[in-house]
Amino acid sequence: MKIFSKIRKILMNKKIERKDRLVFSVLLCSFFVVLIAIFPTCSLLKETKIEDCACQMSELVRNNTSSKEYVSVLVESINEDDSPIYSPREEYLSLHGAFRESKITYAGVVNANKENFICAPEIDSQTNLSFLYANVFSNVEYNNHWKHEYYPLELMFKGDQTTGSRYSFVYISQSQADSLLNKKGLISSEKNYQDLIGTSITILINSIEYEYAISNIYYEFNYFYEGLHEVMGNFMVGFTKYPEPLKKQACYFMRNYEFQNMFYMNRINSLYPNENYIVKVNDFNLIDKTINTDQYLAFFHIKEIGFNVLGISILILDCIAFVTLLSVSIIKRINQSNLFLLCLVPASLVPYLLFKFLFILTNNVFVFSKFATLANLVFVIIIIFYICFFFIKNIRHIKKEENESTFIV
Amino acid sequence: MKARLLFNSIKNNIRIKKYTRIAICILLFLYTFSIPSFVGRNPFNIIPYVLMVLLILFVVFHFVFFKKNIQIPKNLFIIPAFVSWALIGTIFYSHLFRSWLSLVLISITMMVFYFSFLIVENPFLTFKIIVFSMLAFSLYFLLVYYKDIINFKSFSGESFRLGGYFDNVNSIGSYFYFAFAFSTFIAFFGKKKTDPIFAVSSALFFVLGITTGSRNFLLVSVVSFFAIIIFRYWKKKIILLIILLSSIIAFIVLINLPLFSVVKERLTNLLNSFLFGFGASGSIGERSLWQQYGIYLGSKQMITGFGTGGFSIFSGVGTYSHANYSEIICNYGVFGFAIYYGNILYILYKSILLKNRIVKISSIFMIMFIASSFSNIFYTAKDTYIVFAICYYLINNVKQESFELLKIRFNKATIDELEVVI
Numbered sequence: 141m142k143i144f145s146k147i148r149k150i151l152m153n154k155k156i157e158r159k160d161r162l163v164f165s166v167l168l169c170s171f172f173v174v175l176i177a178i179f180p181t182c183s184l185l186k187e188t189k190i191e192d193c194a195c196q197m198s199e200l201v202r203n204n205t206s207s208k209e210y211v212s213v214l215v216e217s218i219n220e221d222d223s224p225i226y227s228p229r230e231e232y233l234s235l236h237g238a239f240r241e242s243k244i245t246y247a248g249v250v251n252a253n254k255e256n257f258i259c260a261p262e263i264d265s266q267t268n269l270s271f272l273y274a275n276v277f278s279n280v281e282y283n284n285h286w287k288h289e290y291y292p293l294e295l296m297f298k299g300d301q302t303t304g305s306r307y308s309f310v311y312i313s314q315s316q317a318d319s320l321l322n323k324k325g326l327i328s329s330e331k332n333y334q335d336l337i338g339t340s341i342t343i344l345i346n347s348i349e350y351e352y353a354i355s356n357i358y359y360e361f362n363y364f365y366e367g368l369h370e371v372m373g374n375f376m377v378g379f380t381k382y383p384e385p386l387k388k389q390a391c392y393f394m395r396n397y398e399f400q401n402m403f404y405m406n407r408i409n410s411l412y413p414n415e416n417y418i419v420k421v422n423d424f425n426l427i428d429k430t431i432n433t434d435q436y437l438a439f440f441h442i443k444e445i446g447f448n449v450l451g452i453s454i455l456i457l458d459c460i461a462f463v464t465l466l467s468v469s470i471i472k473r474i475n476q477s478n479l480f481l482l483c484l485v486p487a488s489l490v491p492y493l494l495f496k497f498l499f500i501l502t503n504n505v506f507v508f509s510k511f512a513t514l515a516n517l518v519f520v521i522i523i524i525f526y527i528c529f530f531f532i533k534n535i536r537h538i539k540k541e542e543n544e545s546t547f548i549v
Numbered sequence: 550m551k552a553r554l555l556f557n558s559i560k561n562n563i564r565i566k567k568y569t570r571i572a573i574c575i576l577l578f579l580y581t582f583s584i585p586s587f588v589g590r591n592p593f594n595i596i597p598y599v600l601m602v603l604l605i606l607f608v609v610f611h612f613v614f615f616k617k618n619i620q621i622p623k624n625l626f627i628i629p630a631f632v633s634w635a636l637i638g639t640i641f642y643s644h645l646f647r648s649w650l651s652l653v654l655i656s657i658t659m660m661v662f663y664f665s666f667l668i669v670e671n672p673f674l675t676f677k678i679i680v681f682s683m684l685a686f687s688l689y690f691l692l693v694y695y696k697d698i699i700n701f702k703s704f705s706g707e708s709f710r711l712g713g714y715f716d717n718v719n720s721i722g723s724y725f726y727f728a729f730a731f732s733t734f735i736a737f738f739g740k741k742k743t744d745p746i747f748a749v750s751s752a753l754f755f756v757l758g759i760t761t762g763s764r765n766f767l768l769v770s771v772v773s774f775f776a777i778i779i780f781r782y783w784k785k786k787i788i789l790l791i792i793l794l795s796s797i798i799a800f801i802v803l804i805n806l807p808l809f810s811v812v813k814e815r816l817t818n819l820l821n822s823f824l825f826g827f828g829a830s831g832s833i834g835e836r837s838l839w840q841q842y843g844i845y846l847g848s849k850q851m852i853t854g855f856g857t858g859g860f861s862i863f864s865g866v867g868t869y870s871h872a873n874y875s876e877i878i879c880n881y882g883v884f885g886f887a888i889y890y891g892n893i894l895y896i897l898y899k900s901i902l903l904k905n906r907i908v909k910i911s912s913i914f915m916i917m918f919i920a921s922s923f924s925n926i927f928y929t930a931k932d933t934y935i936v937f938a939i940c941y942y943l944i945n946n947v948k949q950e951s952f953e954l955l956k957i958r959f960n961k962a963t964i965d966e967l968e969v970v971i
């Protein structure tokens with residue numbers, strides 16, 4: 141009972157005069173409204189639309205791939221001479237390790253979505269091949285063999301890209317090399333692999349024959365190979381020049397994490413800012429290939445700027461309102477009432493909990509967007525520090541008054 | 550009856566009290582030495598635990614027999630409150646109870662250190678114990694790495710980061726910046742004529758800290774140095790200006806020497822990632838990205854957070870977010886953040902209010918923690934809680950001296966003259 145009376149004394153430390161009761165109620169309601177208003181406001185922002193695409197992409201990875209690891213998004217240029225694809229070396233090195241856990245983030249590819257038919261009849265005339273392309277081949281020593289200069293693709297030999305024509309060389313996989321050797325009646329040995337280097341191989345690109353020199357053989361292990369193989373199947377490694385209609389593609393690996401997908405989507409928007417580029421979802425590793433993938437690409441070049449400006453304007457007004465409310469509570473000395481401070485706690489947390497519950501029910505990012513939750517986080521942190529500071533000050537004031545009254549007695 | 554007699558005989562034995570106090574000082578020295586030396590090395594990482602158990606036994610013994618009124622200040626429960634809050638997210642989301650238990654043990658360590666400092670009763674002695682233990686560690690460090698250090702070329706080479714033999718190199722860097730701060734504080738604030746000699750140990754800690762290649766070490770040690778100078782010479786503006794300017798010039802000259810080219814590059818990368826969000830080469834700064842990621846996740850689970858180790862699990866990154874504030878927001882939500890950083894602000898506020906020079910080290914440490922929040926995780930580090938224990942000891946036990954007593958003590962007439970002394 142003593143504890144209850146003490147709590148009552150702390151909460152009722154300041155008697156709220158009649159004229160202040162209106163201010164008390166209006167302030168509490170205003171805080172509640174300001175914090176609630178953040179959520180629908182932020183649903184207007186461009187970032188929320190990107191977040192929505194990112195969430196849908198995560199669901200696609202979770203529900204429509206067998207490994208639940210990756211879905212690749214390809215960026216292509218309509219006219220490569222006017223609008224080239226960003227250097228694969230620069231982009232790979234920029235993104236490699238962005239999200240550390242050893243997962244592939246980016247690769248420069250050709251025909252990843254198998255729109256064209258490429259095969260090496262000497263190996264397998266049925267399998268449609270893709271290319272991993274690079275602009276630099278200064279391969280480095282790695283664990284008693286070799287590795288590509290920036291892609292973590294492990295190689296049998298150092299590789300000499302000047303074998304044959306300067307651009308017409310490929311690195312083939314160990315399985316492809318085994319298949320070639322097998323067809324020649326040879327066993328798979330280091331000497332035979334070495335002998336393959338420098339020999340030519342015919343590659344059919346949409347039924348047109350091209351001669352390439354085999355310049356190296358890559359190993360089919362590690363996360364990089366596995367990720368590439370998952371999204372585009374069998375591939376060879378080549379240089380940057382390809383005959384029409386093949387086009388270089390920037391391949392971004394979307395995952396089961398919304399923030400990561402948002403990051404890649406913003407990156408695509410910043411690197412490929414104009415309409416000379418197109419994006420596609422590569423459906424090679426999707427279980428259901430009939431789904432309409434346009435909804436996942438709505439992040440690309442969002443045109444509805446008007447709503448974005450409206451959303452930002454309302455958000456700024458919201459921030460001004462928040463600061464004004466804090467100032468009014470100090471000027472009107474409502475902060476001296478511990479009851480007001482206590483009521484401020486649910487007033488600030490209930491909007492967040494309400495919209496979180498809505499999000500759990502509807503799974504709609506627009507009711508619980510990144511900007512809304514971030515803004516809410518900042519406001520709530522400020523409110524918590526505000527409450528703690530004035531609560532402690534009020535308690536000290538109560539103790540001081542108690543001491544003074546005891547002294548007078 | 551016999552037990553009572555024994556109890557009283559021990560209680561009244563001044564010699565036993567003295568030896569207990571000495572034993573606690575020795576154990577403090579050994580424990581502070583053992584953390585950087587053994588905590589990252591199997592199977593020697595059991596040594597700090599053994600020393601902690603011995604320390605607990607001696608502290609309990611001393612309090613049972615020799616302390617009359619044991620008062621546990623309320624502010625000592627702030628960190629345990631934080632640890633208790635951390636359990637909620639851990640139960641519902643991360644389930645990393647072992648990591649949570651480490652936090653519990655760390656908070657107990659803090660309490661034990663607090664009571665040890667109460668027994669030692671001399672703050673400067675405590676600081677010197679820590680500095681000497683770090684000097685012992687520095688000697689050990691030099692023994693292991695003397696070849697690399699003598700070969701100055703390794704400073705400007707690619708792989709010059711020393712300290713991996715003991716533990717994570719960034720952790721070793723953090724031990725060195727605490728040691729640097731303690732040592733520099735004694736050198737500038739010490740009352741004895743021999744205390745300025747500690748500037749030599751400061752220089753040693755600074756050089757060895759640089760060899761770890763830790764950017765956080767560079768940032769925090771520079772911040773601590775400037776904070777110490779500002780607090781020390783605040784009343785003497787001209788001296789303050791001279792020291793600050795000459796320090797800045799010396800730093801700029803040193804950093805541009807070929808010898809420290811890698812250090813300069815790492816510092817530039819750090820500044821670029823703070824200001825622009827990417828490293829010197831234009832590559833994405835992982836750390837600033839992970840901080841954003843941590844805050845994003847924290848905002849989605851604002852009330853409880855994801856629990857201990859939550860960022861590592863729920864981000865897909867597989868490691869911590871490399872910034873203390875974002876890690877706490879992500880793992881423990883807005884209330885965990887408010888408790889932890891409220892604690893730091895509380896200590897800063899109290900230590901600034903108290904007019905006693907020795908308490909200023911608490912302010913300096915809190916400023917170091919705030920600076921380190923953006924580039925390091927320190928809420929799981931043992932040395933952090935030793936520092937918190939010191940800060941609590943100082944703000945709870947070192948009183949603001951009354952004006953009259955100060956006048957008598959220092960034979961000064963006016964408050965201004967007294968403040969100069971203080």
